[in-house]
Amino acid sequence: MGTQIAGAATLKRLRHRRGWSLADVARGLTHIAANLRHPRLPAVASVQRSVARWESAAPTLPDDRYQLLLAHLYARTPAGQMSVGAGSDLAELLGALLDLGESETRVAALRTALIRTATDTGGMLSLLDPSTQSELSVALADPSRATEETAAGLAAVVADVNSQVGAVPMVRLQLLLAPVLDACRSLQAGPLPDPVAAQVRAVAVAACTLAGRLAFENRDDGASRALYGAATMQAEALGDAWRRAAVHMSHALVTLYSSPDLADARQLVDQAVRAARTGDSVRVRARAHALQAEVAARAGLERQAQAALGLAWYDIADQDDGDPSGSSFSAGHLRGFEGVCELYIGDPARAHDRFAAAAAALVAPREQVQRAIVTTDQALARIRMGEPQSAAELLHECVLAAATTGGRVPAIRLRRARGELRPWRREDFVADLDDHLMDVLGA
Incomplete structure (x- = not known):
């Protein structure tokens, strides 16, 4: 109950800081609902009673509709500018909703919805707090x-x-x-x-x-x-050597997916590894070695791939919380790289299991692009295990993920996986997948 009281106090503080009465907030929510073309809210007096309950000594949590309307209300400064970054009223509101019992997933989704709005109106400045904007x-x-x-x-x-x-x-x-x-x-x-x-x-x-x-x-x-x-x-x-390594790795990844010549990506990966080895970030070094292993495996170089993977696991075991890069690279990510290596130079069944474990570990919103890639590779493993229909079923999930994330890489991987189903192109399960691809991705 203590955190709920704190959440209610935050809502009241936000309202008082803007000089608003309960009725003012109710009218503001009603106006926003109309602008967003939402279903009409009850009478202002009824909405006002809801606002009072959220701020009371025994507070209630606003429902999903009111949470969105409150987010839009406090995402704008009193002068009308969008402000959704750290230190903003929106950030304070979202903290209050967490205190009132809302889930972190729902609060993150609310913030994402307002960031989408910010791209239409406020741009970068909406992600800066007002004092930083002035500075x-x-x-x-x-x-x-x-x-x-x-x-x-x-x-x-x-x-x-x-x-x-x-x-x-x-x-x-x-x-x-x-x-x-x-x-x-x-x-x-x-x-x-x-x-x-x-x-x-x-x-x-x-x-x-x-x-x-x-x-x-x-x-x-x-x-x-x-x-x-x-x-x-x-x-x-x-x-900073680790920063240089991170640049090379990001460049290597897009090159790997866009260039038919592995040599272009390998050159960038080797540069990343050389830089990472002299840098201060263990996580960047682990990721560089993992990417080096993937490129080697794709080239059929088993010994080099296994050596690079071993170094990546050594790096992961040696990491601590003080990594300067802030990278989230983890054992879950590394299992995905292991799966890729198994796919190209090992056992597709083991690759499948590694991909399944990696996908299960990639649950954060920021990791959904990587999850879509890993799941596509899991489908590839099923094809190579002689299970094309099961692979097609998994690729249907990947179509939805590629469309949701809007990522080019998942779409590229998806089309390559579909290419490996060519021997079964006359089967109904492949025709269904092609229809899904056309409907959702237009390809």
Whole structure:
């Protein structure tokens, strides 16, 4: 009950801070419902009683409809600007809903819904708290006045956009990220204070890397290559080997999926491994070795693949909570790489089991793109086990996942898996899959 009281107090504090009465909130929710073309709310007096119950000494949790309306209400500042980042009223509201008993999954979905709205109206600024917005405006006019808080605010936007991959369409994420790239370029063109210059450069590395991935996902390979080139230059100037390795790995992955020549991806992976071995991030090093194992396995190089996998497992066992990269690479991810290696140089049945374990571990919203990829590979393993109909059934799930995440990579993997079903193309289960592909992905 203690956390529920805290949640109710937060709702009351948010309302009082804006100078609103209970009736004002009720009228605001009614107005938003009409603008969103939602079913009409009850009379204002009835809505007002609901608002009072949420803030009472024995508070109730707003239902899903009212939660969405409250989120829209507090996602705008009193001046009418969208503000959905850390420190915003929306962030405070979502914390209150958690205290009142709402699930983290539902609260995350609410925030994602408002970020989608922000791409239509507020752009990057909606992910910055108002004070950081003001500091950024000052710094863009005179980079010598940029502060560490300015750089931290930009870094938070990049992290925020990255966390929404798989939940928000890639093209919308590009819209949110583009102003960060412009801000970094403008700030770096001026005389930045020494400690801030390194921070802004680190933001530029992360932003260019993510932008390169998003450009690839949105089928702009030329822009993707240019952005990865910019990220590499920024990382080299910064001098952090693990950042350079991370850039090379991201570039290697999109190259692996878009280029028919494995040599292009292998060159980038080898560069990533060399950089990671001299860097401070154990998780980046583990991921680099895992990717090196996958590329070797795809080339049929069993000994090299197994050696790289062994190094990746050694790295995973050696990791701690102080990893500077903030990477979430884990044993669950590594099992997926093991499955790929088994698929190409080992036993497809073992590969299938590894993919199933990896998919079961990839449950976070941010991991849904990776889960779709792993599940597609699991279907490939079923084909090679002589179970094409079972594989087609699994690929139906992958079609939905590819459509939901909007990722190019899952779609590419899906089409390649469908190609391996060609010997059964006259079977009804393949025709059904083709119909599903055409209906959902148009291919």
